[in-house]
Amino acid sequence: MRLEILNRGYGPGTKVLFALIRVFSGHPVPDAARLVFYRPGFYGDGAKKFTHEAMRGPSAWSVADRELMAAFVSKVNESAFCVGAHAATAGQAYQDRAKVQAVLADLESAPVEDGLRATLRMLGKLTRDGMVSAGDMREVLSAGVSRQQVRDALAVCAAFNTTDRLADAFGFELLSPEGFEAGAKYLLKRGYR
């Protein structure tokens, strides 16, 4: 990563933890995990709590749908690390990698329900343009999405607009396909806490 403190600025306990993770998972600790262990009182603890609420807290959206939203927002932000991580997680959660790849390639022709498609379209516009209109929201609602689902999707969007920016600014190292799949398995088992 672009800051040395994020590469080596950890206390002895955290270094031991990183070594254990490396041994037991067979993969290096992803930079996304390293980031939240750096001075966690400043960012990591609060970020984990918010992200976990958004991605795993109660919602009418499935975990798979929310992981797909994360991957889609990351695609709009051109955040390669986060696209890799959350496309893998959504693919495992749906047990359908092709569906995830279809959404990332062309949302309009992808085989997803109208409500999810309208929601992804709105999140993409918000992420790209920095704003959406009441008319954009009415389109989502008229596709059968509840108000609460819109709020839940906006929380996912907020969490990943933060993570995408930090991944690209700090320069997270890309993982191998196997590394992303291992990370996805972990995120589906343990979440973001």
Add this chain to the structure above:
Amino acid sequence: MPDEDRKRAAHRALVDRVLNGAGRATPEERARAFGNAGLPPPLDALVGKVATSPAQVTDADFAAARASGCSEDQIFELVVSAAVGQSARLYEAGLAALAEAIGEAG
């Protein structure tokens, strides 16, 4: 909506820590990074890219920030503040558009 309150509350707590928690950059500097406004060069360029075109950030942006006298911890805090700030604006904009849509729908 208790579930939604938990998401919003967790988000507010994150924003509050980043802006007002213990840090090496001053709260004023963090607020400027959060708002993507009012930081001097070269920090304005780094923070501006984090907010609006994060994929364009380069090693040179970090080198310039270091050369201006910032410590790595200060740069860390300003970059985090910029990312959290832009995301908070998107969150608020989305919720405001939803509120307007619901209001207009009666």
